[in-house]
Amino acid sequence: MEPGSRGAAPGGVSVSAVLPAGGSGERLGGATPKQFCVVQGRPLVSYAVRAMERISWISDIIVVVSPENIETMKTIIEKYGHKRVTVVEGGITRHRSIFNGLKVFAENEFSSHLLQKPEVVIIHDAVRPFVEEDIVSKVVMAAKEHGAAGAIRPLVSTVIASATDGCLDHSLERARYRASEMPQAFLFDIIYEAYQQCTDYDLDYGTECLHLALKYCKTNAKLIEGTADLWKVTYKRDLYAAESIIKDNLSQQVCVITSEKETLAQVGFLLPESLKSQIKVEAISISPSKNDSRLQNIISGQCYNFVCVNDKRCAIQETQEIVDVLEKSNIALLCPVVLISVHLDISENNSFSIGVDDLSTMKKFARETKKKNILVYGLLIQYKDPLLLQETVNSAAALIMALIKDRNPELIGQLLVA
Numbered sequence: 001m002e003p004g005s006r007g008a009a010p011g012g013v014s015v016s017a018v019l020p021a022g023g024s025g026e027r028l029g030g031a032t033p034k035q036f037c038v039v040q041g042r043p044l045v046s047y048a049v050r051a052m053e054r055i056s057w058i059s060d061i062i063v064v065v066s067p068e069n070i071e072t073m074k075t076i077i078e079k080y081g082h083k084r085v086t087v088v089e090g091g092i093t094r095h096r097s098i099f100n101g102l103k104v105f106a107e108n109e110f111s112s113h114l115l116q117k118p119e120v121v122i123i124h125d126a127v128r129p130f131v132e133e134d135i136v137s138k139v140v141m142a143a144k145e146h147g148a149a150g151a152i153r154p155l156v157s158t159v160i161a162s163a164t165d166g167c168l169d170h171s172l173e174r175a176r177y178r179a180s181e182m183p184q185a186f187l188f189d190i191i192y193e194a195y196q197q198c199t200d201y202d203l204d205y206g207t208e209c210l211h212l213a214l215k216y217c218k219t220n221a222k223l224i225e226g227t228a229d230l231w232k233v234t235y236k237r238d239l240y241a242a243e244s245i246i247k248d249n250l251s252q253q254v255c256v257i258t259s260e261k262e263t264l265a266q267v268g269f270l271l272p273e274s275l276k277s278q279i280k281v282e283a284i285s286i287s288p289s290k291n292d293s294r295l296q297n298i299i300s301g302q303c304y305n306f307v308c309v310n311d312k313r314c315a316i317q318e319t320q321e322i323v324d325v326l327e328k329s330n331i332a333l334l335c336p337v338v339l340i341s342v343h344l345d346i347s348e349n350n351s352f353s354i355g356v357d358d359l360s361t362m363k364k365f366a367r368e369t370k371k372k373n374i375l376v377y378g379l380l381i382q383y384k385d386p387l388l389l390q391e392t393v394n395s396a397a398a399l400i401m402a403l404i405k406d407r408n409p410e411l412i413g414q415l416l417v418a
């Protein structure tokens with residue numbers, strides 16, 4: 001559902017979310033706090049915001065950032081068209097940031113306008129980009145019933161306690177314990193009351209919101225088994241892992257576009273067949289016009305990869321028409337789209353030649369299109385002997401999959417040869 005339209009919250013409760021994003025990311029290193037590190041062209045925080053936006057029954061999304069990042073966050077919201085988002089100033093610790101995020105519903109000193117207090121408030125670290133509606137709904141429903149709820153995951157390592165001499169004192173039976181993850185959710189009044197009663201020690205050294213609800217409101221949170229992708233980006237390896245998962249999510253489907261021309265029909269059939277063993281393929285035979293319903297449906301289905309098979313030496317015109325359709329659809333606003341322009345040379349003597357001018361035209365076109373977050377690559381399929389057609393098409397399919405999976409902006413405008 002598009003952000004902005006309201007759906008029915010689970011159990012009919014009003015729900016809002018607080019995303020703490022005010023940290024400095026010391027453990028990850030680098031000058032940029034991890035929530036603002038760019039992954040596939042977009043800051044990490046934008047993924048968590050988008051995940052909450054997609055949940056239509058979340059009324060307000062509060063992003064809590066450090067004072068020096070307020071403007072950065074507002075720019076991100078503007079650039080990526082995020083809706084229902086309010087930016088609030090964070091504190092020197094995560095608990096203090098979360099508390100500030102909650103205050104915007106209770107005290108109007110923290111925001112230019114007092115937001116409607118929700119019955120249930122979700123708290124979700126902004127550096128946990130992979131959160132789906134299902135787990136959020138389960139946690140919210142459990143919080144409505146129990147007062148508090150949180151996602152948990154099995155421990156990977158055993159928890160041990162060290163003695164003062166630095167040696168093992170004891171270890172915990174791993175099966176009895178779980179890792180506390182996010183999202184968490186609370187009846188607003190419970191978690192707000194808990195934060196109001198917090199000592200400075202709690203606010204400065206605590207790491208667990210569920211504990212605050214228990215300590216100050218005698219509320220035993222309901223624990224909900226979460227999915228493996230709820231992990232938090234903490235170290236550099238986590239950022240690499242997040243990028244890899246996002247690329248994989250973008251590489252699930254490809255649309256192969258060929259025209260009805262006879263010269264293209266064979267490759268236009270063989271190429272999708274060769275790709276089908278590696279990726280979901282939508283093959284359409286059209287001259288891409290702006291209002292072709294099949295192309296529009298494929299784009300609406302969140303397809304981020306397109307292959308355009310042409311028989312012209314430098315088919316920028318056809319590719320430009322697809323770029324126009326993609327740009328109009330806004331699909332590249334949040335994630336880069338891969339567009340591979342396949343040039344077919346099946347002439348007897350391979351007279352088809354791509355000159356320096358063609359290559360520089362393609363590079364120039366690709367550089368311009370990159371500004372629209374569309375990555376254009378060239379691929380030449382040439383063969384003389386019809387018996388080599390299938391082998392050449394298989395090689396082309398392998399190159400197409402490599403370009404889709406890698407989504408490397410440094411290779412835009414280059415011409416690969418199958």
Ligand SMILES: Nc1ccn([C@@H]2O[C@H](COP(=O)(O)OP(=O)(O)OP(=O)(O)O)[C@@H](O)[C@H]2O)c(=O)n1
Pocket residue numbers: 019020021022023024025026027028033034035064090091092093094095097098125126127232233234
């Ligand atoms: N003063 C703080 C500290 C942390 N957070 C947020 O709380 C979430 C989880 O905290 P953590 O992973 O510890 O983030 P950092 O504190 O930035 O990491 P580090 O401890 O490595 O500095 C992050 O989204 C972080 O931005 C926050 O809002 N305000």
Ligand SMILES: O=P(O)(O)OC[C@@H](O)[C@@H](O)[C@@H](O)CO
Pocket residue numbers: 094125180181182207208209210232234
């Ligand atoms: O301790 P950190 O600041 O790294 O991250 C906060 C985590 O402790 C927290 O997100 C979960 O344990 C759930 O409370």
